[in-house]
Amino acid sequence: MDSYTINKIAGAVLWSLLVIVGTKVLIEELSVPKHPEKPGYEIVLPDEKSSVTSVAKKPGDGEGVQTLGAMLKAGDAVRGKKVAKKCAGCHTFDNGGANRIGPNIWGIVNQKIAGVSGFKYSTALKNKDGTWTFAELKCFLENPKKCIPGTKMSFRGVRKPGQLADLLVYLNKQSNSPAALPN
Template sequence: MDSFELNKILGAVLFTCMLTLALNITAGAVFAPPKPEKPGYEIAVPEQEAGGGAKEAAPEEAEKPIAVLLASADPKRGATAAKKCAACHTFGKGEPNRVGPNLYGVVGRAKASTPGFSYSDALKSKGGTWTFEDLSAFIANPKAFAPGTKMSYAGDRRGSDRADIIAFLNQNSDNPQPLPQAAEGAGAQQGKPAQ
């Protein structure tokens, strides 16, 4: 092998090396992984709900949204279940406030709006109307829903029970809201406010 031959071989080897290097640099530029803003691994932890009480109280509540439970609610059962509310509330039209406000037409009505009842700031500052969801949350755990509320009721943790009560409350109204049906239950949102 003369030196010319050797030069060609070495040249070819060198060329290959440089080509590989060039490829490597280009590929590095094209496929560079983005640097994370914060070094280290991000671990997604679901956020804890505010109000520890509500969380402990609701292990079995995670089950079904109230819209679903309402689809199979029974206002007659609700009337019986609502006896525990009757110590403080009246449900009929024109009946007086007691320890708590009269609840006639409460579904869809503005929160803390019964005339002549002195509500807590907690409830007054809630705003909005009583939707099925809000009623359910409030009855499940009044203190968690409206910290500082005057309603000293421990809460009704059984979703089906609350659905029955809400169906009963809904009947005691000049214009009851349509209850979610079984089929639409999962997607249904809430009672629209009465006009």
């Protein structure tokens, strides 16, 4: 074979390749593409309303949640005395009791915040105005560091609402003049 023949064969092969590829492209272009009615995937988003409702149903916010008054009404001082054992390593509860790691908390309900003389409070507590209302006590004793950031009371908190109610009712009784429970 001379180089001319080789060129002819190579040319013929190239041409047929070109024709095959060209035809394929043409067929693809001409055939009607089958698009889905909506392009892309359909993403099903969760129903916003339902997720919001489920959040609101968590205890602590929104409807179906007890008021402070209802919570305290269910509280019991005898059970609360047991809950208060968690505090006894740091606090005394009796009239005229000593300050320990924490201050004596006789008569704490409606007493001035950081008001026990002779106790060295944290700046966070000293700077907090007001008195220990049931609502303030609930907030603080449920989660001390979250309620008053910077407090030096190293205590996790009483997270169970029932126990917290019992404790608050008990604390209220440790006083010369227990306060009326809120409605």
